[in-house]
Amino acid sequence: MILKCIAVDDEPLALGLICSFIEQTPFLQLVGKYSSAAEALQNLHELKPDILFLDVQMPDLSGMELARILSKTSSSPAIIFTTAFNHFALEGYKVNALDYLLKPFNYEEFLGAANKALSLKELKEAFGTSKDTEGYSHxxxxxxxxxxxxxxxxxxxxxxxxxxxxxxxxxxxxxxxxxxxxxxxxxxxxxxxxxxxxxxxxxxxxxxxxxxxxxxxxxxxxxxxxxxxxxxxxxxxxxxxx
Structure with missing residues (x-):
């Protein structure tokens, strides 16, 4: 199973690191990288990513604001926040973020978060639905x-x-x-x-x-x-x- 990914970070070095981690992970495919959350939002519908690696603090539209927008849609990708600030963890939970990577993070930590997204995708496909209970009475x-x-x-x-x-x-x-x-x-x-x-x-x-x-x-x-x-x-x- 291959998961399509988008990386969003306004820091070029951080964006490059995330992209390199994605590209060296066999079950991940990089389909887009952006330095602006607003630009990423414009392309989400067309690219239909499975995972969004998202920085929190960015100008214009923050990563948290983008996550709140996506949380109101029926087909939101799994969101993995990447940030240097740990005080956003609770807010991340409230927008149903899948994981929260605190910078600087290494490949092992990145892979752990990616594996969570893979398990979630496999779970949904095994059940044949993205809804929690549809088709299951037990x-x-x-x-x-x-x-x-x-x-x-x-x-x-x-x-x-x-x-x-x-x-x-x-x-x-x-x-x-x-x-x-x-x-x-x-x-x-x-x-x-x-x-x-x-x-x-x-x-x-x-x-x-x-x-x-x-x-x-x-x-x-x-x-x-x-x-x-x-x-x-x-x-x-x-x-x-x-």
Whole structure:
């Protein structure tokens, strides 16, 4: 499998180094190099790269601004930031960057990031879709800490929404998975016959319900309040089993 790459950096030496790393990596193909993020943006649709190696601080349009633009599209390439400043890491996570290379980085570090992109591409092609759950009724894949994590539906204890994040609690004893996805978006990905939203901050799997009262649901040792706007849907579900 060959991944098409674009390199963007306003520093000629840094741009040359990235391009040389790409060219010596067998599964990477350099299809474009730019000293301007704005120029790269104009050519992305035509070149359709798999990976965008992107500097953060550039004049006119910054790499982070370009990443925010691309995060709103359905066919964004994997973004690997290359920068001399480590304080952009959190912002990189928020725009779903695949990795973050801190300058000066060596070929081994570069290859590690490239291999992440290769694994992601292979994963998507193996599933025949770029969507997390399409065609799969037993699991979903969530972006967490710069990687895709496979989550079996049967292992989900409950899901808590935290602003722009979702925290997935598991019944396997593993630590919860924190993913940059809204609860609404995650709700749309989950099969409605297996999960139900009972509160603006909670989604629960129906098979994990231990007990119910008038206003609460027990999942394991946790009691979750059923929100007013979700009571009708939840009561309709209960009526089918009473």
């Amino acid at each position: 699991c979903l894949f969530l972006k967490s800490e710069y990687q895709l994590v496979k989550v079996q539906y049967k292992d989900i204890l409950y899901i808590e929404g935290l602003k722009d994040y979702a925290k997935v609690y598991l019944n396997t004893g593993e630590k919860p998975i924190l993913s940059l996805i809204s609860l609404k978006s995650l709700e749309q990905k989950l099969p409605s016959q297996q999960f139900i939203r009972v509160h603006r901050s909670y989604i629960i799997p129906l098979d994990k319900i231990k007990s119910v009262t008038r206003n609460t649901v027990q999942i394991g040792d946790k009691y979750i309040t059923v929100g007013d706007q979700y009571k009708e849907a939840f009561n309709n579900f209960l009526s089918r089993w009473m």
